[in-house]
Amino acid sequence: MDVTGTLDEALERLHRSGPERLGRLTNHAPMAVEALAARGRADAVHGWLDRYARMLEEFPSGVERVTAVNWHEALGDPRRAADWIGFFEREVAERPWREVLGEWWPRLLPGIYGGSTHPVIRVGHAVRTLLSGAVTEPRLAELAHGLGYWAARHRPVAALTPLPGADSAAAALGLVPRIAVQDGGFPARLDHVRALPVWAATAMEPAEAHRRLVELVRAATHRYATHGHGEETMLVHAATAPNAVLRTLPALPHALWPSSLRAAWTASAAVTAMYAPAEAVRCVPLDDLTPDEVVERALSHGDEHVIKLTDTALDVGDGPALAAAVRAMELTAPIG
Structure with missing residues (x-):
């Protein structure tokens, strides 16, 4: 299967649509089709996209051109999504994409919570594609769409009170206090996250930051198997955001690696605080399922969050992670 051609065709289809629908629901298709292609199912990309396409909306209209001079005024303004995407399309056309990413990553990182963390997840999928295969126009455009969406939905949080932490990511996630307000959407709940355990706040070498980020992704993925019932969709992001x-x-x-770890930790911990259930359930690792079989189950199920969590679970690559992916399939309604 021509993975490059198939994925690029799908991305070109999707770039005619906006990054959101129905006000603020995210268009997950670019992330899901990239995950399917990366997991050896490029042959299923267009069929899955045909099913999802009914949920897409037209690309939004622009308001005013974003420039290197006025970008501060447009940061965090969701009405400017088209303006921001256009800005980054020009940037990646004129400069190496790594240079653009390196300049804007620290500017955008404080707003990792915006769009329920979906923009950074979309950027992570786009970067994986650019690093692992040909650098094509549709793939550069996908990075521009992801960065533009992030800039438009940029959402920082107020300084968080540090709480006693733990030595491991799993233990630190276990110490995250649930917020008292257990209703409302992501932005409303985020306003109630005011304190998180310390885990990745200290200065460290880049290699240690990388090691800890790997540990965080593993811990958050494993935790979904026992805590995903708190909110089957939103708790996916506690794992997929740091993995991005x-x-x-x-x-x-x-x-930039240490600050990236700190942002990933606060995002994962904040999602945990907002949606974790009061009690955990027992997780039974799946020793009789292969990664390919789990991918096939996710594709048959069809839900975009299931596909993305499965993709992250395969990065982790152990039995508890695969069990988390299967748990997501059990908790989530399949695409009709």
Whole structure:
């Protein structure tokens, strides 16, 4: 199967659509089709996209051109999504994409929570594609769409009160306090996250930041198997958001790795605080399922979050991670 051609065709189809639908629901298709292609199912990309296409909306209209002079005014303004995407399309056309990413990553990182963390996840999928295959126009455009969406939905949080932490990512996630307000959407709940355990706040070498980020992705993925019932969709992002950051690290200067870890930790911990259930359930690791079989189950199920969590679970690559992917299939309604 021509993975490059198939994925590029799918991305070209998707770039005629906006990054959101129905006000603020995210268009997950670019992330899901990239995951399917990366997992050896490029043959299923267009069929899956045909099913998902009914949920897409037209590309939004622009308001005013974003420039190197006025970008501060447009940051975090969702009405400017088209303006931001156009800005980054020009940037990646005129400069090496790694240079653009390296300049804008530290500017965007404080707003990792915007769009329920979907923009950084979309960027992570785009970067993986650029690092692993041909650098084509549709793939550069996908990076521009992801960065533009992130800039438009950029959402920082106020300084968080540090709480006592733990030595491991899994233990630190276990110490995250649930917020008292257990209703409302992501932005409303985020306003109630005011304190998180310390785990990745200290200065460290880039290699240690990378090691800890790998550990965080594993811990958050494993935790979904026992805690995903708190909110089957939103808790996916506690794993996929830090994994997006992990996938982006190889394209970034090493000096940015520690701050990237800290942002990934606070995003994962914040999602945990907002949606974790009061009690865990027992997880039974799946020793009789192969990764390919789990991918096939995810594709048959069809839900975009299931596909993305499965993709992250395969990065982790152990039994508890595959069990988390299967748990997502059990909790989530399949695409009709």
